[in-house]
Amino acid sequence: MNDTLVVYYSFTGNSKSIANYVKNKLHADILELEPMVPFSTDYNQVVEEWQNNDIKRDVEIKKITTDLTKYKKIVLITCTWWYGISPVMKKFLKNYDLSKKDIIVASTNAGWIGHCFKDYETLLPNSNIKGELNIVFSAEDNKRDQMLTSTEEIDNWIKKL
Numbered sequence: 001m002n003d004t005l006v007v008y009y010s011f012t013g014n015s016k017s018i019a020n021y022v023k024n025k026l027h028a029d030i031l032e033l034e035p036m037v038p039f040s041t042d043y044n045q046v047v048e049e050w051q052n053n054d055i056k057r058d059v060e061i062k063k064i065t066t067d068l069t070k071y072k073k074i075v076l077i078t079c080t081w082w083y084g085i086s087p088v089m090k091k092f093l094k095n096y097d098l099s100k101k102d103i104i105v106a107s108t109n110a111g112w113i114g115h116c117f118k119d120y121e122t123l124l125p126n127s128n129i130k131g132e133l134n135i136v137f138s139a140e141d142n143k144r145d146q147m148l149t150s151t152e153e154i155d156n157w158i159k160k161l
């Protein structure tokens, strides 16, 4: 039985592509997190709305149907929003129990990862965080889907999972 689950939230698709890449390499299962009410399709409006991405501020998310008890290892991948993990990922970590599992975390961003890894640690006090990866994409408006972190770095991280 497969004991690894990749859980991700992606607003514009970058984390989604990484999550699928990891899933395929590890032959893992995958779970996409979704907000209950979709965010605006206006990128700049969302950037403005989430300026206060405090650890206490989160959103309602759709209920998941995946049985988390089946998995020993969980790979968490999210976009960075205002120097922290996305509110959707925060809500997932607040709502569901991942204690005692082996956790691997990644954060996609445009070069300013801020306190994402600290957020994961704060919200997962009883989990075993085993690996972290910072995945940088371009900050330029029309190139936001261009990955600057090398595929080799991602492959090396995956090999250690």
Ligand SMILES: Cc1cc2nc3c(=O)[nH]c(=O)nc-3n(C[C@H](O)[C@H](O)[C@H](O)COP(=O)(O)O)c2cc1C
Pocket (backbone or CB within 6 Å): 009, 010, 011, 012, 013, 014, 015, 016, 043, 046, 047, 048, 050, 078, 079, 080, 081, 082, 083, 084, 108, 109, 110, 111, 112, 113, 114, 137, 144
């Ligand atoms: C609301 C919002 C806030 C963001 N804040 C940051 C930030 O603090 N640091 C950073 O490097 N990138 C920031 N970004 C850029 C995204 O983290 C980056 O483009 C990421 O690769 C997007 O992943 P996704 O396509 O999975 O949503 C922000 C984007 C949005 C929409």
